[in-house]
Amino acid sequence: MPGVPSPGPGESLYCADVTVAVAGPLGPVTVLDRVSCEFTAPRTAVIGLNGSGKSTLLRLFNALVTPVSGVVRTGSVDPVAFPRDARARVGFVFTDPASQILMPTPLEDIELSLRGRIRDRAQRTERAMGWLRRLGLQERAHHSVFDLSGGERQLVALAAVLAVEPTVLVLDEPTTLLDLRNRLRLRELLDALPQQQLISTHDLDLAATAQHVAVVHESRIIAQGPPEDVIPRYRDWCAHGFPEQHA
Numbered sequence: 001m002p003g004v005p006s007p008g009p010g011e012s013l014y015c016a017d018v019t020v021a022v023a024g025p026l027g028p029v030t031v032l033d034r035v036s037c038e039f040t041a042p043r044t045a046v047i048g049l050n051g052s053g054k055s056t057l058l059r060l061f062n063a064l065v066t067p068v069s070g071v072v073r074t075g076s077v078d079p080v081a082f083p084r085d086a087r088a089r090v091g092f093v094f095t096d097p098a099s100q101i102l103m104p105t106p107l108e109d110i111e112l113s114l115r116g117r118i119r120d121r122a123q124r125t126e127r128a129m130g131w132l133r134r135l136g137l138q139e140r141a142h143h144s145v146f147d148l149s150g151g152e153r154q155l156v157a158l159a160a161v162l163a164v165e166p167t168v169l170v171l172d173e174p175t176t177l178l179d180l181r182n183r184l185r186l187r188e189l190l191d192a193l194p195q196q197q198l199i200s201t202h203d204l205d206l207a208a209t210a211q212h213v214a215v216v217h218e219s220r221i222i223a224q225g226p227p228e229d230v231i232p233r234y235r236d237w238c239a240h241g242f243p244e245q246h247a
């Protein structure tokens with residue numbers, strides 16, 4: 001099948017009856033409502049309207065959000081009780097690279113993420129340059145990150161996560177800032193990676209490359225299954241209205 005990473009043993013990204021609430025001006029607001037799922041496919045895409053709860057769902061798996069109730073497991077790790085262990089397994093790529101890039105240049109930023117793994121400085125630089133080359137960014141290695149385009153910054157943030165070789169990759173809208181050429185490049189790169197991938201996206205071409213697609217709507221997963229079943233239903237709901245949800 002084209003566009004499919006070679007399946008490793010699928011880590012289970014699991015949650016049961018999970019509710020997440022955030023503080024609103026009039027009291028707590030539910031942003032995930034009794035959600036249950038188990039994602040084990042090499043690539044799972046999470047799709048849904050703006051504000052439906054996709055990022056919140058992704059964030060559960062590396063303890064960026066804490067549920068008010070329910071059970072979450074990242075493989076065998078409980079991210080609520082052991083957030084550091086969950087983060088060591090799950091590489092999280094944010095939509096907004098500014099949330100992630102800490103150093104003045106792309107090379108330094110990737111080197112920083114490697115600091116805990118490679119003690120030798122020359123080896124760190126070599127590994128970081130290797131990732132920049134892989135993403136077509138070698139010419140930008142020593143530029144100020146502020147001089148990079150949004151898409152280039154997004155790729156640097158991705159390179160810094162990939163460099164530490166996490167078991168699972170969670171990508172929150174990774175193609176948002178990318179032009180078509182870079183989208184295709186990113187797709188090729190994702191296809192070549194061994195890691196299991198959980199991707200939130202509005203890019204239905206990217207979603208179609210997943211083996212499993214989940215639709216989040218108004219804080220719940222309302223459909224999931226193979227892309228050829230789920231994506232046409234989602235398109236239809238976007239055009240003609242979503243099914244009514246019951247409490």
Ligand SMILES: Nc1ncnc2c1ncn2[C@@H]1O[C@H](COP(=O)(O)OP(=O)(O)OP(=O)(O)O)[C@@H](O)[C@H]1O
Binds near residue numbers: 023031053057200
């Ligand atoms: N920390 C927070 N404080 C207040 N509201 C929040 C917080 N986190 C999420 N929300 C709200 O929860 C809802 C779901 O947010 P989430 O980021 O999960 O949506 P999304 O489906 O990823 O949206 P988009 O496609 O626009 O990125 C939104 O209405 C958002 O404003």
